Amino acid sequence: MADVLRRGTSFCGALIVLMLVAGMSPATAQAGHWVGDWRQLESSAGQCPSCRITISGIGRVLTVVASNGWTAEVTADVENGLAAAHGEGRWNEMRASRLAGLPFAVHLTERGNLLHMTMQIMRAGRTWTVRAVFGRA
Numbered sequence: 114m115a116d117v118l119r120r121g122t123s124f125c126g127a128l129i130v131l132m133l134v135a136g137m138s139p140a141t142a143q144a145g146h147w148v149g150d151w152r153q154l155e156s157s158a159g160q161c162p163s164c165r166i167t168i169s170g171i172g173r174v175l176t177v178v179a180s181n182g183w184t185a186e187v188t189a190d191v192e193n194g195l196a197a198a199h200g201e202g203r204w205n206e207m208r209a210s211r212l213a214g215l216p217f218a219v220h221l222t223e224r225g226n227l228l229h230m231t232m233q234i235m236r237a238g239r240t241w242t243v244r245a246v247f248g249r250a
Contacts, residue, residue, distance in 0.1 A: 146196070146223075147189070147198075147223070148175070149249070150166075150167050150249070150250035151168065151249060152165050152249075152250040153246070153247055154227070154245075154246045154247060154248050156243065156246075157242070157243055157244045164180055165179070165180040165250055166178065166179045166247060174187075174188055175187050175188075175198060177219070181208075182212070183202055183203065183205065183212075184205065185200050185219045186201065187219060188200055195222050196223040197221060197223070198220070199218070199219065199221070201217065202217055203215065203217070212234065212236075215234055215235065215236055216235055217235065218232070218233045218235075228246070229246055229247075230244065230247065232244075
């Protein structure tokens, strides 16, 4: 009887570990897929063919650095079956004159081969929303 209980406990423990790992793997796998360079294809703030973002990191926490002067840290997840990430960032005080030092919230969603970004910049009690689409560089 004790042998059966030990096996049952081991099986339950293994099952719990497997469920935890399986629950984390989609977001982690998708986050790793995003690492690299992306070029801006369109933006509600105006066209910028030279604008790029570089995504780096390991696991679910990623750093996004933009060629036009902002940096953000995001956490990858899965939302409605799509790879997504959300976090916060700040415009560089030295490079972006009218946006210098301003904080923002950022949300990324992957749809097909494209990365869709929504950035909400807080400025003087108002929120300015920028939407952009990126493709692999």
